[in-house]
Amino acid sequence: MLPEAFTDRMQEMLSAEEYQAFLKSYGEPKKQALRLNPLKGDSGRFLELCPFSLTRVPWEENGYYFDSEDRPGKHPFHEAGVYYIQEASAMAPVPFLAAKPGERILDLCAAPGGKSTQIAAAMQGEGILVCNEYNRKRAEILAENIERMGVANAIVVNHDSAQLSELFPGYFDRILVDAPCSGEGMFRKNEEAVTEWSPENVELCAERQDEILDQAAIMLHDGGRLVYSTCTFAPAEDEGSVQRFLDRHPEFSLLSVKVPEGMEPGRKEWAEGGSDELSKTIRLWPHKLMGEGHFLAVLQKEGYNEKEERPSRYGYATPAREKDYEAYLAFQKEHLRRNREGIPVLFGDQLYLLPKGAPALKGLRVLRAGLHLGTLKKNRFEPGHALALSLKKDEFEPVCNLTVGEGFAEKYLRGETFETKGAPSWNLITIEGYSLGFGKNANGIMKNHYPKGLRKNW
Numbered sequence: 524m525l526p527e528a529f530t531d532r533m534q535e536m537l538s539a540e541e542y543q544a545f546l547k548s549y550g551e552p553k554k555q556a557l558r559l560n561p562l563k564g565d566s567g568r569f570l571e572l573c574p575f576s577l578t579r580v581p582w583e584e585n586g587y588y589f590d591s592e593d594r595p596g597k598h599p600f601h602e603a604g605v606y607y608i609q610e611a612s613a614m615a616p617v618p619f620l621a622a623k624p625g626e627r628i629l630d631l632c633a634a635p636g637g638k639s640t641q642i643a644a645a646m647q648g649e650g651i652l653v654c655n656e657y658n659r660k661r662a663e664i665l666a667e668n669i670e671r672m673g674v675a676n677a678i679v680v681n682h683d684s685a686q687l688s689e690l691f692p693g694y695f696d697r698i699l700v701d702a703p704c705s706g707e708g709m710f711r712k713n714e715e716a717v718t719e720w721s722p723e724n725v726e727l728c729a730e731r732q733d734e735i736l737d738q739a740a741i742m743l744h745d746g747g748r749l750v751y752s753t754c755t756f757a758p759a760e761d762e763g764s765v766q767r768f769l770d771r772h773p774e775f776s777l778l779s780v781k782v783p784e785g786m787e788p789g790r791k792e793w794a795e796g797g798s799d800e801l802s803k804t805i806r807l808w809p810h811k812l813m814g815e816g817h818f819l820a821v822l823q824k825e826g827y828n829e830k831e832e833r834p835s836r837y838g839y840a841t842p843a844r845e846k847d848y849e850a851y852l853a854f855q856k857e858h859l860r861r862n863r864e865g866i867p868v869l870f871g872d873q874l875y876l877l878p879k880g881a882p883a884l885k886g887l888r889v890l891r892a893g894l895h896l897g898t899l900k901k902n903r904f905e906p907g908h909a910l911a912l913s914l915k916k917d918e919f920e921p922v923c924n925l926t927v928g929e930g931f932a933e934k935y936l937r938g939e940t941f942e943t944k945g946a947p948s949w950n951l952i953t954i955e956g957y958s959l960g961f962g963k964n965a966n967g968i969m970k971n972h973y974p975k976g977l978r979k980n981w
């Protein structure tokens with residue numbers, strides 16, 4: 524049941540005919556989608572193996588709708604990070620960010636990580652991706668998803684945007700603000716969004732968005748790009764937020780971008796003091812395309828983005844001493860077929876690899892400092908789950924490959940051991956060539972190193 528104050532406002536905003544079409548969309552079944560993960564290999568191969576019935580999402584090259592009968596969340600490929608289940612409209616903002624390998628990118632409101640992992644795919648493992656989430660519990664889920672998708676160059680942090688801007692003034696080439704909002708666009712998908720909605724909450728969200736956007740402006744380098752998005756129809760949080768931001772920040776302007784078919788321009792008449800520029804913002808309507816309600820704006824900061832040295836407030840991260848992680852180096856020599864570039868850092872006995880050129884972590888509440896390589900035990904190294912998921916099958920030796928339908932992958936994901944052949948050794952466990960985790964072959968029994976907290980009861 525939609526809130527009356529919401530339907531009244533929508534009726535005022537839309538023409539009679541459009542309002543009817545909008546309301547009708549609430550009676551139609553929602554279409555679910557997933558996004559293939561290019562960090563795990565090319566999509567062509569997956570599409571050959573794919574057990575689901577997929578059709579393309581027009582605005583994201585890796586996005587596909589799946590059938591209501593398909594259960595991609597209950598398939599070992601999901602645990603291998605081969606795809607991320609993501610609502611189709613939620614895939615729209617990131618292509619407009621146009622992230623490139625080697626850049627410094629901030630996803631300021633990042634959990635659970637749909638858009639962070641989409642940005643990471645565009646960065647192809649190169650550059651620095653800072654994924655921030657304000658809510659600690661949600662930040663933990665974000666870190667888990669970053670690991671599952673095999674992202675090695677992300678630093679996951681848990682901050683208020685104001686705390687973060689003190690450490691990173693002018694630091695980032697691109698910033699995504701996928702803002703906390705009143706969630707009107709999710710009413711069809713999520714009953715909770717309906718019960719939590721109120722006109723007062725719309726106002727509160729709009730105020731919070733102003734604060735977050737102001738902090739993002741501080742952290743963006745001259746000439747940098749800022750993408751703002753919400754999943755609400757409320758003008759105060761959409762065209763309104765953008766107009767207020769432009770009024771406070773004359774150094775920003777809206778970029779004209781090519782808009783995919785089905786998306787519509789934002790409406791200046793819905794914002795107080797709305798300028799013509801607002802027609803460059805973009806709205807996604809559930810009655811105009813196959814997806815939920817969304818809004819996005821692509822903003823550019825004036826100036827020139829030179830690729831000069833650009834430390835964060837506390838400078839650059841410094842590497843740990845080699846003698847302190849010798850056990851890892853021995854493991855690397857024995858098993859890894861590709862040496863990764865980066866900055867090894869130690870937190871107690873936990874070894875991480877920060878991306879090249881990463882900022883000092885002083886002052887940050889860090890959940891993941893780049894790639895978690897593993898744990899240094901007395902005279903030996905135990906590889907971490909994140910390392911496994913960041914590897915392609917030809918990057919590790921030896922590999923124990925499981926095939927779909929045999930039941931071994933499900934056994935592995937339940938945390939069980941299974942019989943195997945080969946010499947005693949760490950093994951990269953893969954499903955159809957996609958890494959799932961580590962196992963340790965001890966005299967013909969594959970000991971299970973799938974993390975306890977992730978185990979399935981399938």
Ligand SMILES: C[S@@+](CC[C@H](N)C(=O)[O-])C[C@H]1O[C@@H](n2cnc3c(N)ncnc32)[C@H](O)[C@@H]1O
Nearest residue numbers: 632633634635636637638657658684701702703
């Ligand atoms: C729309 S969700 C982000 C979804 C995410 N970008 C994705 O694609 O998976 C907005 C997030 O902002 C977080 N948030 C709430 N208040 C915040 C604040 N003051 N600063 C930054 N993030 C905040 C919420 O906890 C929520 O996880």
